[in-house]
Amino acid sequence: MASLPKAGSTFAFMQCSSPVCSIFAELLAAPTQKLGVKLVNINSGSSSTTAQAAAASILALDPAAVLVAASNPQIYGGYLKQMADAGSVIAGGGTVGGKPYGVQDAVGGEHSDALAGSLMADWVTVNKGPGANVVFFGTPELTFSPVMQDGFAKELSKNCPSCRVGFQQLSVTTFGTTAPSQVISYLQSHPSTDTVVFASMEGATGLAAALRNAHLSPATLGFAPTASNLQDIAQGGLTAGLALDFNVQIWAQVNLAARLIAKQTTPESDLEPDMQFLSKSDLAGVDVSHGWTGYPDVAQRYAALWGLSG
Structure with missing residues (x-):
């Protein structure tokens, strides 16, 4: 400089x-x-x-x-x-x-956000395969959310035309409070849903415990997991995250x-910024208390x- x-x-x-x-x-x-x-x-x-x-x-x-x-x-x-x-x-x-x-x-x-949406759609295609039934939870207050949702929808339609996807919204005001109950309510009213994707994985804060209590086990994936989300992934309560550094x-x-x-x-x-998919096996023995960095x-x-x- x-x-x-x-x-x-x-x-x-x-x-x-x-x-x-x-x-x-x-x-x-x-x-x-x-x-x-x-x-x-x-x-x-x-x-x-x-x-x-x-x-x-x-x-x-x-x-x-x-x-x-x-x-x-x-x-x-x-x-x-x-x-x-x-x-x-x-x-x-x-x-x-x-x-x-x-x-x-x-x-x-915008380019990074669209790419993140596409990458998460590819994860669904590879890990859930044809016939996956997905719900994508966007966050209206975050400007990247609709871009990511659009990238996700286009990529999933292209690579997994037999996959089904519905779109819902979680306000940032529900993160860490009522968001898990909203996700559980959706899953209970749509029992064929097998995959939950979040534009912001903060929306999944507290979801691992809520899923256990409701005896539900969908695959879960979200963008930019926090340290709390990563801990849930490491313990197997959530499936994976597309980590943002x-x-x-x-x-x-x-x-x-x-x-x-x-x-x-x-x-x-x-x-x-760099991004990387992280699952339980990736986090074995890793200190995630301060999040992830590449x-x-x-x-x-x-x-x-x-x-x-x-």
Whole structure:
């Protein structure tokens, strides 16, 4: 990188209402500290009222960079555009459709989301075969969800025309609370369903116990499993996850913001976070308490890229 952000510059994170955003907030501490910038986390809540109030408070900070996650950027009203017009760079993480609202670029954008949907459809085709009966639970608050759902539907139709699929929605407000009971209710009313797929595997938090209690055993698969989901996979309560490397995505998002400040383009390959299918056998003896990463040395890699000591 030719130049780094001014030391002490403010990087503000618009922390979305999805529980995974609290993980992102924690992970952001390391790359921003290494870059020498000040991190401010602002919880934007789940409504347009709270999101716009949070955005207004960030606008007043005049940050060098604003980091947004996969929430619909429309929820912030015109504030992201105001921030961009005021000179802040806006870098997304898993954000789709953000450019009209001021998001200049995103790590893990539309191409990655469509690919994840296709990969999960391929998993169903390979592991469940012809005749699979699938329910796909999307999450309306996450911008990547419809892209992933579309990619899943197209790929499954192409490679497994005899497979059946239904589509349902789980709000982020149900994650960790009523989502498992909603999934169980669907399975009980659709007893031929043998596979459950989640656009966000956070929707499966608590599902392993609920399935045991209901004496149900469908195959389960989801995108971006959290540490809790991975623990359930390791113990056999959930079948598999298409793991997203949260830590790499966060370092890449900070790097994207720094490059935008320096008016440098970011290669498309650097905007694609790594993903990997993980099942029980993959996690045997693995400590998943802090999630999964394909690159444990990501901090050293970015420090070298930025010309800083590791």
